[in-house]
Amino acid sequence: MSAMNEKAQRVIFVTGPSGAGRSTAINALEDIGFEAIDNLPLSLIPRLLDGEAPRPMALGIDARGRDFSPEGLLAMQAQLAGDDRITSELLYLDCQADVLLRRFSETRRRHPLSPDDAPGEGIAREMGLLAPVRSAADLLIETSDLTPHDLRAQLQRWFGAETGQGLAVALHSFSYKRGLPNGVDLVLDCRFLNNPYWQQGLRKLTGLDRDVSEYVARDSRYEAFIDKVTDLVAFLLPASVDEGKAHFSVGFGCTGGRHRSVAVTECVARALAQQGWRVSIRHRELERLGLAAETSRIVQTGGETQS
Structure with a gap:
């Protein structure tokens, strides 16, 4: 290209x-x-x-x-x-x-x-x-x-939109049980984090719910993981622009694709948006299971979202 x-x-x-x-x-x-x-x-x-x-x-x-x-x-x-x-x-x-x-x-x-x-x-x-x-x-x-x-x-x-940076960034959450998403440039495993599935009050919720995201964030390894992943992706994006790539996508996986991977995807998307990247999000398993009316959206600078 x-x-x-x-x-x-x-x-x-x-x-x-x-x-x-x-x-x-x-x-x-x-x-x-x-x-x-x-x-x-x-x-x-x-x-x-x-x-x-x-x-x-x-x-x-x-x-x-x-x-x-x-x-x-x-x-x-x-x-x-x-x-x-x-x-x-x-x-x-x-x-x-x-x-x-x-x-x-x-x-x-x-x-x-x-x-x-x-x-x-x-x-x-x-x-x-x-x-x-x-x-x-x-x-x-x-x-x-x-x-x-x-x-x-x-x-x-x-x-559909001019980003001003020549690169479209997409983050995906997914379940390893249903296989890796196609076309992603980087895949990261979230299964080492504490699993909300084993908490009775959280099992039926998703990573879009505050109780779940806060539970995942209480894992002592969570903050360091988010920082290192964000730094890695933020390092790769300008390099991808220099290479002439138009798209860069990252997949975050967990066992069921409902809790940890969703929470991490949301957090990393907000962090990248704060750095000025225009990031699109897709939660594959939530869409498949009908657990959210609208999971695919764009996170813009400042963490604001649009469908």
Whole structure:
């Protein structure tokens, strides 16, 4: 990815397996203010970008395209990385195979890579084809548990506001029992902290409740942990800006993803916001379990939040 600068033409390539939400993402980016073009052949991209463009662009790249190949897309990325006039990013929308199969079954659509066979064969073929692209993605969004509204909200947080620092910072809480979140740059384990789950009065609460956050904070190791983590992340963020990254995400995990990881995520987000970073928060397990009406939001300077 080329270095971020204010004068460069910003181009986001949007791709991923069929059914993962590419069309929804393209429409969302268009609503945000991007000039959006879907199903664009790779061979037309150089001519499209030749000249001054008034707005940032979002280009949907479909594995079904007549000249698509993973090597071709990655070569295009490498070519643009050497062009000071352009800042390119590769956004990959990922999804679990069983969820894709359910989506195709619900819509009764044929898979484009296996129109005469069962959708599962096409899904496996396409995910294998896109594996090198997935590995090279600048930003990976896992859509298995996201509604179209959720996906649009995430894209709004990533791309909808000018931060003035060229970097979008995202903090995630999660449960180790359900696996690591995709696309995070750094993962930190909170399971060594005192667990509110074993306190009868706290078990049904979450890390968003004051009683839980105060219980976790009473652990003698908590304050030092928060300070060291905040210092580490605050050290890495400017380095990521210098590298030209547009996104940096951190995952905080605990056993159930309801108490300790949530409390730590909230505390670190406030600390980074006090330093002037604009931080988005997502509590994956609270969203999945419906334990909070709105867990995904942005923490701004001074600790204020917005949905």
